[in-house]
Amino acid sequence: xxxxxxxxxxxxxxxxxxxxxxxxxxxxxxxxxxxxxxxxxxxxxxxxxxxxxxxxxxxxxxxxxxxxxxxxxxxxxxxxxxxxxxxxxxxxxxxxxxxxxxxxxxxxxxxxxxxxxxxxxxxxxxxxxxxxxxxxxxxxxxxxxxxxxxxxxxxxxxxxxxxxxxxxxxxxxxxxxxxxxxxxxxxxxxxxxxxxxxxxxxxxxxxxxxxxxxxxxxxxxxxxxxxxxxxxxxxxxxxxxxxxxxxxxxxxxxxxxxxxxxxxxxxxxxxxxxxxxxxxxxxxxxxxxxxxxxxxxxxxxxxxxxxxxxxxxxxxxxxxxxxxxxxxxxxxxxxxxxxxxxxxxx
Ligand code: TXA
Ligand code: MG
Numbered sequence: 001x002x003x004x005x006x007x008x009x010x011x012x013x014x015x016x017x018x019x020x021x022x023x024x025x026x027x028x029x030x031x032x033x034x035x036x037x038x039x040x041x042x043x044x045x046x047x048x049x050x051x052x053x054x055x056x057x058x059x060x061x062x063x064x065x066x067x068x069x070x071x072x073x074x075x076x077x078x079x080x081x082x083x084x085x086x087x088x089x090x091x092x093x094x095x096x097x098x099x100x101x102x103x104x105x106x107x108x109x110x111x112x113x114x115x116x117x118x119x120x121x122x123x124x125x126x127x128x129x130x131x132x133x134x135x136x137x138x139x140x141x142x143x144x145x146x147x148x149x150x151x152x153x154x155x156x157x158x159x160x161x162x163x164x165x166x167x168x169x170x171x172x173x174x175x176x177x178x179x180x181x182x183x184x185x186x187x188x189x190x191x192x193x194x195x196x197x198x199x200x201x202x203x204x205x206x207x208x209x210x211x212x213x214x215x216x217x218x219x220x221x222x223x224x225x226x227x228x229x230x231x232x233x234x235x236x237x238x239x240x241x242x243x244x245x246x247x248x249x250x251x252x253x254x255x256x257x258x259x260x261x262x263x264x265x266x267x268x269x270x271x272x273x274x275x276x277x278x279x280x281x282x283x284x285x286x287x288x289x290x291x292x293x294x295x296x297x298x299x300x301x302x303x304x305x306x307x308x309x310x311x312x313x314x315x316x317x318x319x320x321x322x323x324x325x326x327x328x329x330x331x332x333x334x335x336x337x338x339x340x341x342x343x344x345x346x
Contacts, residue, residue, distance in 0.1 A: 002026070002163040004151045007123040011166060016130045018164050024048055026140045026154045027127050028168025029119035031092045031177050031193070032147040032284070033154050034063065034137030036127075042106035045136050049106075051158060054143040057109040060136040061094050061177075064118050065128035073114055073134065075100045080204060081182045087203045090120035092173055092194040096181040107136045113183055123168040139176060140165075146228055146291075146319070149174050149284045156288075174281040175311050180208070192311040194280070227318040228284075230291040234298040234320040242301055253295035255286055257303055268293045276308035283312065287319065 005011040007028075015025045022044040024037050035052060037044035039062045049056045062073060066089070070077045074097035081095050099114035108114050119125070128135060139147040140154045148154045149171040178193030180200065188209040189197055200208045232253065241247050242259035250266040257272055257279065270286045272279045290298050300316055303309045 002155055002158055002160050002165050004155060004165045004167050007126070007166045007168055012126060012130055015127055015164055015166055019044075019131050019135065022047070024051060024163055025127075026151075026158075026163060026165040027124055027135075027137070028121050028151070028166060028171060029063070029124045030121045030172045031119070031175060032149055032171050033140040033151070033165075033168075034061075034119075034124075034135075035140040035154075036063065036135040036137035038131075039107055039134035039136040040102065040104065042104040045104065045106040048136065048138065051160065051163070052138060052141070052143050054138065056106075059109040059111060059113075059115060060107050060138050061115040061117050062103070062107060062134040062136050063124065063128060064116060064134050065132070066090055066118050066125065068118070068134070070097075070116065071100075072102050073100060073116055074098060078182055080187055083204060084180065084182075084187075084200060085118075088195050088199075089118040090125065091118070092120070092175075092177040093117065094177045094179045094191075096179065096183055096190065098183055113181075115179065117177055121168060121171075123166055127166065144227055144229060146230055146284050146287050147176060149281075153285070153288060170281070170285070172281065173277075174283055174285075175315060178311070181211075192314050194277075194311065196307065196310070198307065227321075228315045229319045229321070230287045230298055232291050232295050232298045234287075234300065236300050236302050236316050236320045238302050242299075248299055249296060251296040253290040253293055253298045255290060255298060255300040257301050259301045268295060276303070276306075276312060279303065280312055283315070 018025050019038050022041050024035060024047050026033055026035050035048050037048050081097060094115050094117040096113050096115050099108055103114045141147050141157050151165050151167045154165050173194050175193055178195040179191040181188045181190050186209045188211050190211050197208050197210055237247060239259045242261045248261060248263055248267055250264055253268040255270050270290055272282050272286055303312055
């Protein structure tokens with residue numbers, strides 16, 4: 001089992017030493033937990049791919065300490081990148097820029113662009129400034145699976161005694177960062193997140209494009225049709241259809257927001273808050289709790305289509321895509337939820 005270590009001075013020193021030795025360290029961010037390695041060290045970066053089971057041509061995000069010199073990693077750094085970085089960093093925004101030679105192929109999957117982000121989490125910030133260099137990190141889950149928002153989620157993803165996991169509590173936001181491509185004539189959102197198109201447009205004073213649900217290239221695995229997926233087959237169902245029990249088979253699990261369908265005792269239910277930010281915060285932990293019951297199916301009440309819900313709907317759509325999840329092996333730990341009514345955990 002991978003050790004979870006407190007993010008005190010001793011834990012931080014251990015994590016920095018591990019990174020300096022080319023090892024992989026899992027750490028919390030405000031979005032989700034990341035699986036990090038020294039971005040300048042191709043051998044260390046390749047260890048991330050091996051652990052994650054991710055194809056090696058899929059690029060990673062380089063996490064930077066606040067105030068890092070962008071010109072080391074990206075050239076050119078257009079004004080639009082500087083403007084949004086100033087406004088939203090540290091924070092849940094990743095910028096795609098043309099890379100410099102300092103960025104190894106292992107990080108970018110061989111392509112000429114690099115993804116950069118300054119996370120807004122005290123543990124990540126301390127780790128990055130103590131390490132003093134970029135940390136390449138995807139979300140700390142097996143390829144295609146639900147992202148982790150707590151240290152114990154990372155423990156259940158990987159069974160590696162050498163993987164240090166820094167404790168940082170529950171990720172505040174709970175969904176991965178917004179990805180904004182600023183390499184072209186028009187800034188374009190490749191993955192929606194907590195930094196919305198409206199927020200970006202307001203700061204830039206110009207339109208921002210949204211590549212939409214089919215921003216689909218093999219180079220952006222988070223944009224594959226099926227991703228962020230529980231192990232159980234998952235279905236997104238309009239609230240109107242959930243007024244009757246007909247669409248909920250026995251042995252299934254339900255993720256609800258406002259619907260109150262009549263269900264029998266074989267159905268496990270989990271209720272998330274009405275508010276979009278609170279829903280996002282709890283979503284991945286809820287999917288994991290429900291999945292841990294090994295339901296025949298997870299049925300998710302479709303949230304509203306309003307602007308606040310765009311990132312959530314993007315993830316729910318991918319989690320429930322009929323091509324199915326990547327079907328990574330189940331986690332090494334037994335389910336930690338035993339009651340019929342899965343409880344929201346802290
Ligand atoms: O919130 C987040 O972004 C989290 C935390 C740990 O920072 N990280 C994360 O990483 O979600 P990952 O690897 O699971 O997703 C990063 C996404 C992938 O879809 C990847 O393909 C895309 O960013 N990406 C990375 N580099 C890219 C590039 N040069 N061009 C286009 N997309 C890129
Ligand atoms: Mg991911």
